[in-house]
Amino acid sequence: xxxxxxxxxxxxxxxxxxxxxxxxxxxxxxxxxxxxxxxxxxxxxxxxxxxx
Numbered sequence: 256x257x258x259x260x261x262x263x264x265x266x267x268x269x270x271x272x273x274x275x276x277x278x279x280x281x282x283x284x285x286x287x288x289x290x291x292x293x294x295x296x297x298x299x300x301x302x303x304x305x306x307x
Contacts, residue, residue, distance in 0.1 A: 260273065
């Protein structure tokens, strides 16, 4: 199941929201600089504790 997740470009720092499913292997490119060094925002420790 995909959900809206914040992504951040490691090259230019641009942040944007896009659908994300952890089990899908999709190569993404930054909409601003077109770098492929884009990573999803990591879950905060408090959010992770709530999910358990």
